[in-house]
Amino acid sequence: MEKKKAGGLSLLKRIFSYTRPYRTRLWTSIVLAIVLAVLAPVRPYLIQLSVDHYISNKLLQGLITITVIQLGILLLESVLRFVFMYTTNWLGQTVVNDIRQNVFKKIVHQQLSFFDNTPIGTLTTRTVNDIEAINDIFSEGLISIIADVLTIIAIMVIMLYTDWRLTLVSLSVFPVLILATYFFKESVNKSFHQVRNAVARLNAFVQEHITGMYVVQSFAAEDREIAKFTEINKDHRNANIKAIFAYSVFFPIVEIILAIAMGLLVWYGASRMLDYKVTQGVIIAFIMYLNLLFRPLRMLADKFNTLQMGLVAGERVLGVLDSEEYLHNNGTYVPAEVKGKVTFEQVAFEYKKDVPVLRGISFEARAGDTVALVGHTGAGKTSIISILNRLYEIKSGRILIDDKPLEEYDIHALRRHIGIVLQDVFLFSGTIYENITMRNHDIPLERVMEVCRLLGIHDFIMRLPGxxxxxxxxxxxxxxxxxxxxxxxARALLYNPSILILDEATASVDTESEILIQQAIEKLIQGRTAIVIAHRLSTIRKANQIIVLDKGHIVEQGAHDELLQLKGIYQKMYTAAMSSEQQMA
Known part of the structure; x- marks a missing residue:
């Protein structure tokens, strides 16, 4: 999957473009950040005023009034902070919801080549973990950083205004804090990159091995796969431990720097207070200012890393949205019916660039014909049916249905007229009805039952619980x-397709099920164009046309009897198949 690289600013711009429908919430959070920054130094200043003016002069009524004002400001600040946190988190979760919806929509409409090159676990990480990290840009990232920076500026301004000498002495250790913050940010940033990469590898590994557990256990490979998982899991743990170590070092350093700043404040403040140049209220207020100042400073580096991780995750997610393997549905032709004529004209196809799979494939299937594709593994049989319904795009040539190129069809309209049964059947978690209809609840149960009766499988379904x-x-x-x-x-035939594709449809079923399918096929291919791939060559003798493929080329073409008379590849394959089936019988 190719990603488009982008700078942090352009990434932020794209991510914040998803807030356009929610501008009111965004501006509310920004305004609240400004208001909270202004309110931060107010309470320490009021305490300074209380000590220096009302307590020292024993003005009880004024002290009560200013205390009530402080309580009111505290209450107001608490309410505003709740609204700020709720708004930013709501905004983040809503944006995440919209982005995840877009990503899943994009994934669903990708060409299959995209999934050939991208591990499923990686896509799961992009759709779940990485998108969730984007939420942190809003809840703990940019908006929160803006709020903290504004708070720091407001506090430093009021400190300088109150006593600039005391401020400079108190903050003389500030450069050390900035240096420690920088090293902490860089260390954690590197660790978090390793953590996210390790999470992606873990997801991909676990998904792949749970899906392939039958193979793992069949070959007694449990211990080897556990060893491999242990290695990946250890990388994840080590990356997290590096981040934990950085936190464990950084926060005690911040506490030490705060203690030193407090010590300098008390030492210098006390000496000036003895000379009556600083009041008790100023010292008390400055202690509160320092605590308020260091609180956001402790978290600022962490929030910068959170923002950075959100941007890294955002870049990965946008890489999915920017994928050029998206299948564009530019066709507008929506036929009321399709007769089923299929024409291939010099079609070339490749999964990977410069590795051809099909070379100059040309054939025509008349409406209602049965065309069989035979050949050894890797000959290109499945590739032909994959490009017929545009699961992949061809490199050159043309494919036509009813003499109209595939590109002119609306892709959904095209696929509604093509039914396909694959050897590797995939059923989703859900009911039999949902799997046959693909959760299209507009299709009545009676219609599903009608198709199942036609196939002879209604009785077996009725024997199941429910x-x-x-x-x-x-x-x-x-x-x-x-x-x-x-x-x-049943799922393929429910929509009464004009073209029926059977890819090894009877290769993995028992004899009883095969008899049911063969009986249904004989009835249902009448009036339909059928393209059949089968290892059991005895099942395709009645085909109107048999196409023999070898290494992406058509090497023989004709009816069953005609190909036998050629005494070529088909005749050898058929003789071998008949001998094998007789031995099995």
Whole structure:
């Protein structure tokens, strides 16, 4: 997956472009950040005023009044801070929701070549973890940093205004804090990069091995795969420990610097107070100022790292949105019906650049014909059916349906007229009804039952608990391979397609299920164009046209009897297949 590199500013601009529908919330959070920054030094100043004016002069009524004012400001500040935190987090979660929706929409419409080159675990990380990190840009990142910086500026301004000498002495250790913050930020930033990369590797590894657990256990590879997982997991742990170490060093250093600043304040303030140049109220206020000043300073470096990680995650997420493998649906032709004529004209195709899979493929299937594709593994059979419904884009040549190029069809309209049954059946977690209809609840149950009766699988479904509401669980694990294949067949035929594609549709089913499918095929291919891939050559003898493929080329083409008379590749394959089937019988 190719990513478009972008600077931090342009990334922020793109991410914040998602706040446009929520401008009111964004500006509310910015205004609240300014108001909270202004309010931060007010309470210490009022305490200074209370000590120096009302307490020293024993003005009880005034002291009560200013105390009530302080309580009111404290209450107001608490309410405003709640609104600020809620607004920024609401904004972040809403933006995350919108971005995640766009990312999933983009993923769903990608060409299959995108998934060939991108691990599923990586896409899971992009869709879940990385997008969630973008939320931190709002809740703990840029807006929060702005609020903290404004607070620091407001406090320093009031400190300088109150007593600039005392301010300079108190903040003389400030350069040390800035230096420590810089090293902390760089250390944690590097660790967080390693953490996010480790998380992506963990997700990819776990997803891949859970999906392939049957293979892992079949080959007794558990210990080897555990060892590999331990290595990846250790990288994740070490990256986190580096970040923890940086935090463990940085925060005590900040506390030491604060203690030194307090010590300098008391030492210099006390000496000036003895000379009656500084009042007690000023010393007390300055102690509060320092605490208020160091509180955001402690977290500022951490928030910068949070912002940086959000930007890194944002760049990865935007890389998915910017992917050039997006399948553009520029066609406008939406036919009311498709007769089913299929024409390939000098079609060339490759999964990877300069590695051709199909070379100059040309054939024509008349409407209602049955065309069989045969050939050894890797000959290009599955590639032909994959490009027929535009799961992949061809390199050159033309594919036409009813004499109209595929590119002119609206892709959804095109695929509604093509039914496909694959050897590797994928069922989603959900009911049988949902899997057959692909969660299209506009299709009535009666229509589904009608198709299943036609296929002869209604009875087996009715024997299941819940019948059509039976939950097949993830990947259809509650059903046998034959049952899954039959449901896949019902799913393909539900929309009454004009073109039917059978890719090894009976290769992995038991004899009983195969008989059911063969009986259904004989009925249902009548009046439809059928393109059949089958290892069992005995099932394609009645095909109108058999195309023999070898290394991406058509090497033989014709009816069954014609190809046998050629005594070429097909005749050898057919003889070997018949001999194998007789031995199995």
């Amino acid at each position: 019948h059509y509401e039976f939950n097949v669980m993830e990947r259809g694990n509650m059903l046998s391979q034959g049952q899954r294949q039959l449901l896949s067949f």
